[in-house]
Amino acid sequence: MxxxxxxxxxxxxxxxxxxxxxxxxxxxxxxxxxxxxxxxxxxxxQIKLEPAAVVFDPKDDFNFEQKDPNAGTTLDATLQAFFSTIRINNTLLPPNNFLSLEKDKFKLTQLLGVENSYFLDHADKEPRYTPTQIHFLDQTSIEAKGQYTTKEALIAKYGRTDAEGYADIDSTKLSDADRFLLHNASSFDQDFLVHAAKPIKAIDMEITLPLREHRLHLLTPAQNKLSTPSGTISLIAMEENKALLEVPAVLEKDIQIQALYQDGRRLKQRSSNSRTSITxxxxxxxxxxxxxxxxxxxxxxxxxxxxxxxxxxxxxxxxGLEFNRPEELGNTQIELTFSGPIAQIELKIWDTAEKLFTTHLTYPIAYYNQQDPYIAADLKTGRVGLLDRTGKWVVEPKFNNNFRPINAYFYWDQIDDEGQTYHFNPTTKTLHPVNYQIDDPTIYQEKYVKIETKTNGPIGMVDATTGKIMIPMQHELLHFNAPGFWIANQQNSEKEGAYTNQGEILLPFRFDHVKYENGFFYTEYNPTEYIYDEQKNVFNNKGQNITNGKYSEIKGTFADGLLLVTKEIREPKTKDIKGIHYFFIDSTGHEVLSFPTEKYHLAEPFYKGLARVEKRNNDEYLYDGDYGFIDNKGREVIPTMYDNATDFHGKYAYVAIKKQDQYTYAFIDRKNNIVMKLPSGYQYSWYDEKKQKWYIRLGDEEVYDYDGNPIKAE
CATH class of the missing domain: 1.20.120 (Four Helix Bundle (Hemerythrin (Met), subunit A))
Structure with missing residues (x-):
């Protein structure tokens, strides 16, 4: 100051x-x-340290600088990685491409370990980006030299200075493209005006950056001085979380002062104050x-x-003073406050000698959907149209700046506060307005798109390759299911059914609920409000009913080629449930396995080749254990001997064994061997989608995966 x-x-x-x-x-x-x-x-x-009481927790990471993610990596490798991630955006302005390279100077200063204002104070130290080769979408390439212009080049060529020293540009010598470049160039980007009408696919760039190496030095109260060519750096005082140093003023911008905790971690700086002294x-x-x-x-x-x-x-x-002679600077006293007690002061001092970092990279240009045609603007009119990869107008520029793509087949424009949707036919290369909106920009099976009459209006589906409406816009729900079915509901009745991609009704709209999974539709329908009248059926992907209302319950979905279904056995007069008959049917509806209520009173769907069953007991308690497993032939491969059991969600299944009111908990393998005893009983299981793994939580909060590995609490 x-x-x-x-x-x-x-x-x-x-x-x-x-x-x-x-x-x-x-x-x-x-x-x-x-x-x-x-x-x-x-x-x-004079600055005098006044230590204050410090509340400091060494376990709180907020008190320390974050670890350098590039520690152990050379600066050249770090810079190579940084420049490799830079993005280039392109605006098509036939006969030009306007490229904007995001410089991200803030991140670069962090990597270099310099102040955020470094490039403001040292504009000549900024990276220099020089295009060397230009590659176009039509697979042709040209040398970049002489084929592009920058803002800096225009200022150097047409700049002029008036009598009072103000810089200006002689605009009479500028083209429309030059004016666009000057007007839109940003200090955050490196902008290039490439003189070519064809859209650019990628650009080769030479990048140079002048670098200075730095050295690290440590100061302590015992070793409190460091000699440099510019003068001596002194640690005048160090108390608790404060330090006072004297630094040659000429070094201020070439030095970084950090404080180390006793374990070597860098403390966060809280404040600093400086004063320049004179002789x-x-x-x-x-x-x-x-x-x-x-x-x-x-x-x-x-x-x-x-x-x-x-x-x-x-x-x-x-x-007797000479004002034109540079003023000699003295020393600067710097007081710094850190987050915790200081063990050492670390000085990072940059060398005056420089080296030149150089790299060559190819930057791809991203376009929406990477597909013809491309949005471009006419420089003279400002109107927007569509350009092909050869640089020719496919759709003449007649739209305003709101014109934008919704997906590869549809575009949107706003005219007098009203939105208008357009369909692009890739075969005829024509653009036409349509009387509907896009409900969801997702393109299903590379051609089908959901549409609506208005925002939040009735939904339908269009073949985007032709523009033909396949499913009428009269549904509140329309959900796509591979390999090509659409579950929908009727707008007024809310009954559900299903369409094919061709718009044919596969399932009539009379069901309360329809679900599709692994080649089959599972439906629910109740003609009355009485629960016992509910009808559940299964249809194949041809729309054929394979269960025909014969079963009272559909348990899960097809697994291992079999589906578990049940029939309720009722008393003829009272209609009370007497028992449940379990069946496993195949994809044609044929009953492959049958288990009358006298054998099992509980069965579960097949899971990885085995189905869990519970045998019927001849006592008043129907559900008191005796679990085992059967294979797809109905054979009891693991006896019904366990008080509780889960499916084999991994290598093992959980079981509970009861003997004389004493319980043992364990994992068993598929050969019914106890492979691991567990400390407590079952609470619940869950599937982690991200890790694609099943886990079990026990009564004492222990967690295991189904391969027997204990999991530490996160």
Missing amino acids: LRNICVFFLSVICMAVHGQSKEILLSEVKKSQENLRMFLQFSNL KEKRVQYKTLLQVLEQAQTTIEKDKITNQDQLTAYIQKQS
Whole structure:
């Protein structure tokens, strides 16, 4: 701050004052006096550490700098990875391409370990991007030299400076494309205007970046000085979480100060304060200058100095100072506060010598859906149309800037606050307005799209390759199921049915619920509100009913080629349920396995080749254990001997064994061997979609996977 004040008042004395009136001369001299007094006052202050009580938790990561993700990686490799992730956006402006490369200078300063303002202070140190080869979507390529323009090149070529030193561009020499480049170029991007009408597929780029190596040094109260070519760095004091250093002012922008905790982790910096000191000789000179300024004020008031040149000459003669000579800087005292107690001070000092980092990369250009045609704008009219990969207009530019793609077949534009949807026919290469909107931009099986009459209106489906509506827009629900079926409901009755891709009704709209899975439709229908009248059936993908209302319950879906169904056995007079008959049917509806209620009173669907069953007991308790497993031939491959059991969700299944009111919990394998005893009983199981794995939680909160591995709580 003090150095800035010094530079400010010296520049005020030397600057040209337009008009040079007496009032202006007096005002500037008085302002210089005030700034000089402030400078002398502040430069005499001494920074003194005043340690305060620190609340510090070494287990709190917030108190420490994040670990460098590139630690152990060379700077060249880190920069290569950074430049490889840069994106380039393209705006088609036939006969030009306008490319914008995202420089992300903030991230680059982080990788280099310099201040965020580094490139503002060192504009000549920014990366230089030079195109070398341009590749087009029509598979042709050209050398880039002479084929592109940048904002910087335009300023160098057409820039001019007026009498007062202001920079300007001679716009009379600019083309429409040049004006677009100047107007749209961003300081956050590196922009290129490529003189080619064809859309660009990729561009080869040479990237250079001047680098300075840095060295790390440590300071402690015992070793508190470091000699450098620019002067000595001193650790004046270090108390608790504060440190006071004196650094040659010329090094301020070339040094980074960090504090290390006792275990080597870097503490977070909370605040900093600095003061630039001056020598005794300089202080005497500045006091003399202040006296000269006071004398100059009196001389101006007496009209003996009437212009800036006379004022400058007077001050130089009386003070003996040379204003055109660079001001020598002294030392800067820097006080820093960190998040916790400091063990060492780490200095990162950059070398003055530079090396040039160079790399060559190919940047692909992303287009929506990577498919013809491409949105482009006419420079003169500003109107938007569609361009093919050879650079020719497929759809003439007649739309406004709101024109945008919805997907590969549909576009949207806004005209007088009203939206309009357009369909592009890839065969005829024509664009036509349509009287519907897009409900969901997803393209199913590369050709089918859901449409609606208006926003949140009735839904239908269109063949996007031809524009033909296949399913009428009269449904509140329309859900696609591979390999090509659409479950829908009627708008008024809410009854559900199913369509084919061709719009043919496969299942009539009379069901309360329809579900499709693995080649079969599972339906529910109740002609009354009485629960016992509910009808459940299974249809194949040809729409054929394979169960025909014969079963009271459909258990799950087909697994291992078999589906579990049940029939309720009721008392003829009371209609009370007497028992349940279990069947496994195949894909034609044929009953492959049959288990009367006398044998099993519970069966579960097949899972990985085995089905869990519970035998019927001859006592008053129907559901009191005796679980086992059968194979797809109905053979009991694991006896019904367990009080509880789960499916084989991995290598093993969980079982509970009861003997004389004592329980044992374990995992068994498919050969009915106990492979692992467990500490407590079953709570529940769940499937983790992300890990694609089943887990079991036991009564004492222990968690295992079904391969027997204990899982630590996350």
